[in-house]
Amino acid sequence: xxxxxxxxTEDCIFKSASSVFHLYFHFSTTMFEIIPSIWLINGKCVRLxxxxxxxxxxxxxxPLEIAQAFEGIGVKRVHLVDLDGARRGEPKNYNILEAIAGxxxxxxxxxxxxxxxxxVIKCFEFGAKTVTIASAAAKHPERFAQxxxxxxxxKIYLAADANPKDYKIKIRGWLTKTELDLFDHIxxxxxxxxxxxxxxxxTRDGVMEGPNFDLFKEVLDRFPNLYLAASGGVRGxxxxxxxxxxxVQASVFGRxxxxxxxxxxxxxxxxxxx
Numbered sequence: 095x096x097x098x099x100x101x102x103t104e105d106c107i108f109k110s111a112s113s114v115f116h117l118y119f120h121f122s123t124t125m126f127e128i129i130p131s132i133w134l135i136n137g138k139c140v141r142l143x144x145x146x147x148x149x150x151x152x153x154x155x156x157p158l159e160i161a162q163a164f165e166g167i168g169v170k171r172v173h174l175v176d177l178d179g180a181r182r183g184e185p186k187n188y189n190i191l192e193a194i195a196g197x198x199x200x201x202x203x204x205x206x207x208x209x210x211x212x213x214v215i216k217c218f219e220f221g222a223k224t225v226t227i228a229s230a231a232a233k234h235p236e237r238f239a240q241x242x243x244x245x246x247x248x249k250i251y252l253a254a255d256a257n258p259k260d261y262k263i264k265i266r267g268w269l270t271k272t273e274l275d276l277f278d279h280i281x282x283x284x285x286x287x288x289x290x291x292x293x294x295x296x297t298r299d300g301v302m303e304g305p306n307f308d309l310f311k312e313v314l315d316r317f318p319n320l321y322l323a324a325s326g327g328v329r330g331x332x333x334x335x336x337x338x339x340x341x342v343q344a345s346v347f348g349r350x351x352x353x354x355x356x357x358x359x360x361x362x363x364x365x366x367x368x
Contacts, residue, residue, distance in 0.1 A: 125368075126338040128361065129203070129323060130164050131173040131348040132157050132194075134187045140177070141352055143299075147177070153352050161194045167362035171201040173226070173292070173346050179207025180266060183229065188220045195221020205253060209234075214241060214250075226292055228253035229265040231283070232272050239286045247289040254280050255294040255325075258309055264296055277316060290321045292346060298327030302350055305333055307340060314341050330355055331364055 133140050135150060139157045143149040154160055161172055174194065179185035185207045195202050204217050205226035217225050231238035231252055241250045255264050256276040263274040280291060293313055295306035305327040313322055323344035324337050330350060337345050350356045 125343070126334070127171065127323075127344040128169070128334060128364065129171050129173050129344055129346045130169060130351060131175055131325075131346050132160055133175045133177055133348065134190055134206075135177045137187060137190060141349055142177075147181075157190050158193045158197055161198055161200055163358060164361075165198045165200050167358050168365040169200065169361070171203060171223070173203045173205065174222075176204070176206025180205075180229070181207075183207050183209055183266070185213055185217065188216065191217070191222060192220045195223075203251065211237075211241070211244075214245065218245075218249075224249050224251055224290070226251040226253045228255060228263075229270075232263050232265050232274055232279070235282060239283060242283070242287050247287050251290040251292060251323075252280070252283055252288055253292045253294070255292075255296050257296050258306060259297075277313075280313065280317060280320075284317050284320065288320070290323070291317075292323040292325055294325040294346075295327065299325065302329045302353070302355065303327050304329055305337060305345075307336065310337065310342050311340055328356075331360055334364060 133142065134157060137157070138152050139154040139160055140150050140152055164172060172194070174191060176185050176187045178187060191202060191204050194200060201223035202221060203224045203226055204222035205228070207229070208214060208217060208225050208227050209230045214225055227238060227241070227250065238252070254276055256262055257264065261276040263272045263276060263279050264270065265272060280288070291313070293310065295309055298304070298306055305324055310322060310324045313320070321343045323346050324342045325346035328334070328345060328347040328350050334345055347356070351361070
């Protein structure tokens with residue numbers, strides 16, 4: 095039997111579907127995520143100031159334990175930074191990635207030295223949900239653009255880190271300054287399908303002087319369809335709230351937690367309130 099829909103019925107179905115889509119789109123674009131970072135050197139969890147390796151402080155010899163603590167209060171994703179890999183241009187701490195991916199349900203965003211297609215594949219094989227790439231994107235832009243096409247824009251993230259003094263991109267664990275302008279760099283990949291960017295003001299990282307709200311606002315204004323993860327400078331929960339109100343979709347943080355300025359209880363309360 096054939097069923098015929100009246101014009102009014104068709105309009106009703108279309109409007110209902112449209113409403114559901116816009117409701118989904120609203121929630122999917124306004125949710126704010128907090129993402130703890132775990133920085134690794136020789137398998138240990140460390141912290142640095144402004145990315146300076148001379149300021150290295152060991153926080154823990156058990157990164158998995160730290161990740162499990164975050165998972166226990168409702169965190170869904172961690173940013174795992176292989177500093178050894180960033181310095182040598184090839185990931186090293188695969189064993190830590192594998193342990194966190196295997197012994198938690200956290201989504202692991204892995205970064206540090208990912209250069210080749212083989213590196214990307216290996217990261218995913220060891221359990222990374224996503225990878226964030228900085229140096230290879232700066233040095234081999236067409237290769238990075240191909241990563242986006244090959245693996246999808248939900249799997250490949252760009253790290254765009256710069257000093258606001260000149261907005262030149264810094265790579266190799268921020269040890270090397272390029273001549274690439276931050277906004278030109280993002281735009282090149284934005285035009286090629288990029289969706290996710292982690293952006294850092296390197297002068298604010300690890301010193302708790304507050305996020306560079308002006309920088310993140312300008313990124314959002316220029317690239318309104320980006321999913322922006324702001325990194326660097328978080329001092330407390332109020333900074334999360336201000337970033338969220340600015341329209342930033344996520345905040346990557348570390349030192350404020352490791353120095354006790356933000357507690358697990360604080361994070362749990364913030365997450366529970368949405």
